[in-house]
Amino acid sequence: MTKIVRTAATEPFKPMPDDDMIVCRCEEITKGEIRKAVYDGMSTTNEVKRWLRCGMGLCQGQTCQKNVQSIISRELGLKIPDIGQITGRSPVRPVVMEVFANDVLDVHEEA
Amino acid sequence: MRIAQHPILGTYEKGQKVHFTLDGQDMVGYEGESIAAALHAAGVMTHRYTAKQHKPRGIFCAIGRCTDCVMIVDGQPNVRTCITELKEGMNIQTQYGVETKEAWEAKNK
Amino acid sequence: MKRHEVLVIGAGPAGLSAAIEAAKNGMDVAVFDENARPGGQLFKQIHKFFGSKEHHAKERGFNIGKDLLKEARDLGVKVYLDATVMGIYYDKEILVNHNGEVDHFKGDTIVIATGAAENMVSFKGWDKPGVIGAGAAQALMNLQGVQPGEKILMVGSGNVGLVVSFQLLQAGCQVAAVIDAAPRVGGYGVHASKVARTGVPFYMKHTVVEALGEDKVEGAVIAEVDDHFQPIPGTEKTLDVDTICIAVGLSPMSQLADNAGCEMKFLPKKGGNVPVVNEYNETSMDGIFCCGDVAGIEEASSAMLQGKIAGSTASYKNGYIDEDEWQQSVEKYRASLEQLRTGMFAPQNKGRTDMTETDEGIPLSKSLLAKGYVTDEELAEFPACSTKVSGVHPVIECTQNIPCDPCQDACKFGCIKVGSNISKLPVINPEATCTGCGMCIASCSGQAIFLVNEDYEDGFATVALPYEFLPLPQAGDKGKALDRSGKPVCDAEIVSVKSSKVMDMTNILTMKVPVEYAGTARFYRA
Amino acid sequence: MVTVAAEKKKASLIIIGGGVVACATAYNLAKKGMNDIIVLEKKEIGNGGSCRNAGGVRQSARDVRELPLAMYAVSNIWPTLSDELDVDVEYVQRGNLRLGKTEAHIKTLTGITKKSTDAGLDVKMITGDEAREICPYMSDEVIGASWCPTDGHANPLHTTLGFYRKALQAGVTFISGVKVNGIRKYRGRARFVDTDDGVYEGDNILLCAGWESRAIADTVGIELPIIREFSECMVTEMEPDMFPVMLGTAESDFYGGQTKHGSFVMGGMCGMEPYVSEKDRFITNSVTAPCLSRGIIKYFPVLKDVKIIRTWSGWYDVCKDKVPIIDNISEVPGLTIAAGFCGHGFGISPATGLAVSELILDGESHTIDISGLKYDRFRAKA
Structure with a gap:
């Protein structure tokens, strides 16, 4: 991880005209919320995700991650590798619990 | 609108005509096509209303990734309609948050 | 635990090619794909591909998909459809969700070929x-x-x-x-x-x-x-x-590679967070390969070659081919890959906006880059676009260095030359005689070749153009000719419509226009 | 906000580790006027167990030595923490059920319950039917449960990052991406912190880096009997509100509950963990999510159609006697340690932050009795 020094903001938060635009579709998180989270000290993709839930919805950030990252990196003046990625986790698609529970059966080859 | 004849693909292989319901209304589509495609062909754009802002959502990625097109299918919420095949007799409901319209309205009265 | 020697994740161009290569060398291969239909994005691609013959140039994507699938099955590759690989775990184990059942598989080699997601x-x-x-x-x-x-x-x-x-x-x-x-x-x-x-x-x-x-x-x-x-x-x-x-670009769908523990790196030129791979497409995890868009956004043609290199390397590592055989095959695939990675759109040029001329030194069309079409004046600079030739002859409005050469094979009479560097612009051989057969028109994946005849009738010329729309006009139909910007410029009459199996759904429409529009009329509207 | 100016490497207090204990302690100290603090975090704020746990805020089934922390937190801190931190920490105090399906389970639960009631906690054994009245989705297999109505759950992400934000606003400096390699003494006191980013210097040092505290403490000759234990969690899609109680089982098949968001967060182990944990990454095990799913469905058949959208793993920092070490290290003046929370540190973290702040400022924890958590309590068998 890149070294990031965090201290309290000295300037008040500056709203922007498109702050109400949705960025994370699943969890309905806006650009303004993301900017405010960064202002409040959330300084990595994961921290913003954990604070706001953007990237924690059904699609697991597959749609919005890049857009969230570009907002964070622009606000902080950091590069995307510096703010990190959401970790790829199993299951990569939603799986019904009963199916998960049923993990001993054969997978049938296509007919 | 369905494409009757395509300059490269010709005609599309479609299965049997099937009947299903959307919020109780009778609809028709073809076996094997996705629920989302059948609804789109019938001019249905809104698949659900979101939980927080109550905004309409429909097809977005159409390949099972974005999960925007989810609906309640045979009682199951959050079913990705773009990759779920249409079947005879399916009961499809517009999803409100993660519930039916009735449950949503009862809760938000 | 069920085992296959090679587990391929994703039945797109990269995955199927890797599977074919490994199976050809005698390996036991299984391919998993989350979709009901294999082929990855190929089945959505109804246009003709670029490249050379060995890259399946001028074939339509969905047909390439069908061919690859047939080849894989003929070689005994097991293809599991509706089979989502949910995760990759220690010891090359995968967990697969298949029609409501979950199963564990282990392999000696895993090929991750999960493609890309849209930005x-x-x-x-x-x-x-x-x-x-x-x-x-x-x-x-x-x-x-x-x-x-x-x-x-x-x-x-x-x-x-x-x-x-x-x-x-x-x-x-x-x-x-x-x-x-x-x-x-x-x-x-x-x-x-x-x-x-x-x-x-x-x-x-x-x-x-x-x-x-x-x-x-x-x-x-x-x-x-x-x-x-x-x-x-x-x-x-x-x-x-x-x-x-x-349609604002693609990102590698690399979650499974990350999940498997492969070393990842964010590389904007490759489209985002990608597994670090060596020259054989192997990741930092021994025996785990990544090929195609998941390792960096490129064309399907490159994905197929990367798959072959991975399949060949896995075969060598597991003793199915010897070192010489491996090196020879990899050399061959790499040379083919290098051909594709030439020209203005090569991966190393991604994001560049400073190119002003072609490899041949001809100024690039500014109009093309700003409005999508080349102006008459700009076109005059290109050697294959001359209209001052008697009789029927090809006009090739190909103005950028793109790796593609089917046009030179298409003309049996040797009218068109690209050469061995397939990114070079085509040139017309003045010695050869055009018969007006139209095979070049149908072979051009970019639909950039026209046959023009200024001597058709007194005061009239014909322009033959590729046409892939419905309804198909008929000879005798009258309508408007449009110029390169889509503006109607003159009346046009269809004098012939040619369709044939070898042209693979590209019809050739020949329209009659006043001779002064021979150099500008490029489309027909009823 | 991030600043890169004015390289600060010296402070009254250096905190090693950027988890919830660090953030809560820094917040408590800053509130009392001590904000000349640098927090050093190897990765990201709250990256370890702090943001990987399922959010239990539980007093029941706690060892009596750490019960005062849990009871103080539940009585005095959790109910008003959202207001204090200015973020909804999603604290829900609707009880904890620990379920049993066999007579042996009931015997285990009864034993644990007695220990808690002896220590003054309101917890009791109830029947299966009583448990089903509290949570109607439970299967008939449940024959009894322990019930602590004042237990609950909260959002660990908001809590950890909420403490972080408040501490930051109060003037604390947090530096992430810096790995600590060891501590050095100067004139008899712990003073220097060696890192990949050079030497940091503090009048006091607080070590709260989970199981990794052990190797760091070792550099000043303090042996912490802490090992790491692998554990996994999973989260479902959003569901309609079904039940607010926090759940556990006598057999430890799983634990967890439904969050305010609507998703269920459930954790547990499959039995293969000691062998998985030889490897160093936060990877999950292929059999754990299926195993937890089977466990959950047995108790809550209604959840069988709910989709799991993510699984993850983390390390418990397990102390020899299953309670943490929270103490000033008398052998190394200037060093305070808070580690070894054994996977149940989140619920007590607001109280831990208070107790540690008093240890550092006043030399002792006078509000909450942590006398049973001393670092030098470990003995060989007699």
């Missing part, structure tokens, strides 16, 4: 129904047979945006405009030109500001952007559209 751009109202990804448009029209919308705004002028715009037109939709925040068209000029000549306007340095409408898209506001991609107030335009289609 998205957020703007006001982009969550409304009617804003869709380009992949969604393709899935609806090319797989499901449903029009994505009636009037569509295409956001993005890369190859995906251009190809899908053309496909939308083929599906009978209107494309209101192609816009891009970048100052120049991002995709192949020939793809842009075939869209532009139908009358679709291009707005570079424009972005979509808002999707209008209550419950669905009922219009789009676009605006010009400044050098920092910020909309310039006062430049807004409202377009009457019901669908906004987003």
Whole structure:
């Protein structure tokens, strides 16, 4: 991880005209919320995700991650590798619990 | 609108005509096509209303990734309609948050 | 625990090619794909591919998919469909969700070929129904047979945006405009030109500001952007559209590689977070390979070669081929890959906007990069575009260095030469005689070849052009000829329509136009 | 906000580790006027167990030595923490059920319950039917449960990052991406912190880096009997509100509950963990999510159609006697340690932050009795 020094903001938060635009579709998180989270000290993709839930919805950030990252990196003046990625986790698609529970059966080859 | 004849693909292989319901209304589509495609062909754009802002959502990625097109299918919420095949007799409901319209309205009265 | 020697994740071009290569060498291979239909994105690709013969050039993507699948099955590769690989665990174990059942598989080799996901751009109202990804448009029209919308705004002028715009037109939709925040068209000029000549306007340095409408898209506001991609107030335009289609690039779908423990790196030139791979497409995890878009966004043709290199390397590592055989095959595939990685659009040139001339030293068309079509004046600089030849002859409006050469094989009479560097611009051999057969027109994946005959009749010329729309005009039909920008310029009469199996659904329309329009009339509208 | 100016490497207090204990302690100290603090975090704020746990805020089934922390937190801190931190920490105090399906389970639960009631906690054994009245979705297999109505759950992400934000606003400096390699003494006191980013210097040092504390403490000759234990969690899609109680089982098949968001967060182990944990990454095990799913469905058949959208793993920092070490290290003046929370540190973290702040400022924890958590309590068998 890149070294990031965090201290309290000295300037008040500056709203922007498109702050109400949705960025994370699943969890309905806006650009303004993301900017405010960064202002409040959330300084990595994961921290913003954990604070706001953007990237924690059904699609697991597959749609919005890049857009969230570009907002964070622009606000902080950091590069995307510096703010990190959401970790790829199993299951990569939603799986019904009963199916998960049923993990001993054969997978049938296509007919 | 369905494409009757395509300059490269010709005609599309479609299965049997099937009947299903959307919020109780009778609809028709073809076996094997996705629920989302059948609804789109019938001019249905809104698949659900979101939980927080109550905004309409429909097809977005159409390949099972974005999960925007989810609906309640045979009682199951959050079913990705773009990759779920249409079947005879399916009961499809517009999803409100993660519930039916009735449950949503009862809760938000 | 069930085992196969090779587990391939993703039955797209890269995965199937890796499977074929490994199976050919005697390995026991299983391929898993989350879709009901294999082929990855190939089955949505109804256009003809670029490259050389060995790269399946001039074949349509979905046919390549069918061929690969057949070859894999003939070699005994097991293909599991509707089989989502949910995770990769220690010791090369995968967990597969297949039709409501979950199973564990282990392999000695894993090939991750999961492809790419679409990038998205957020703007006001982009969550409304009617804003869709380009992949969604393709899935609806090319797989499901449903029009994505009636009037569509295409956001993005890369190859995906251009190809899908053309496909939308083929599906009978209107494309209101192609816009891009970048100052120049991002995709192949020939793809842009075939869209532009139908009358679709291009707005570079424009972005979509808002999707209008209550419950669905009922219009789009676009605006010009400044050098920092910020909309310039006062430049807004409202377009009457019901669908906004987003095609702003792809990101490697690399979650499984990350999940497997492969070393990852964020590389903008490769499209995002990618597994670090060596020259054999092997990741930091021994025996785990990544090929195709998941290892860095490229074309399907490159994905197939990467798959072959991985398949060959796995075969060598497991003792199925010896070192010489391995090195020879890898050399061959790598040379083929290098051919594809030449020219202006090569991966190393991604994002470059400073190129001003072709490899041959001819100035690049500025109009093409700004509006999607080349002007008459600019075209005059290109050697294969001369109209001052007697009798029927090809005019090749190919103005960028793209790795593609089917035109030189298409002409049996040796009229067209590209040479061994397939990114070179084609030139016309003045010694050879054109018979007007039209095979070059049908072979050109960019639909950039026309046959022009200024001596057709007194005062009239004919222009033969590729045509992939319905309804197909008939000889004797009268309509308008459009120029490269899609503007009607003169009356036109169809004198012949040629369709044949070898032309693979590309029809050749020959229209009669006043001779002064021989150099400008490039499309026909009834 | 991030600043890169004015390289600060010296402070009254250096905190090693950027988890919830660090953030809560820094917040408590800053509130009392001590904000000349640098927090050093190897990765990201709250990256370890702090943001990987399922959010239990539980007093029942706690060892009596750490019960005072849990009871103080539940009585005095959790109910008002959202207001204090200015973020909804999603604290829900609707009880904890620990379920049993066999007579042996009931015997285990009864034993644990007695220990808690002896220590003054309101917890009791109830029947299966009584448990089903509290949570009607439970299967008939449940024959009894322990019930602590004042237990609950909260959002660990908001809590950890909420403490972080408040501490930051109060003037604390947090530096992430810096790996600590050891501590050095100067004139008899712990003073220097050696890192990949050079030497940091503090009048006091607080070590709260989970199981990794052990190797760091070792550099000043303090042996912490802490090992790491692998554990996994999973989260479902959003569901309609079904039940607010926090759940556990006598057999430890799983634990967890439904969050305010609507998703269920459930954790547990499959039995293969000691062998998995030889490897160093936060990877999950292929059999754990299926195993947890089977466990959950047995108790809650209604959840069988709910989709799991993510699984993850983390390390418990397990102390020899299953309670943490929270103490000033008398052998190394200037060093305070708070580690070894054994996977149940989140619920007590607001109280831990208070107790540690008093240890550092006043030399002792006078509000909460942590006398049973001393670092030098470990003995060999007699």
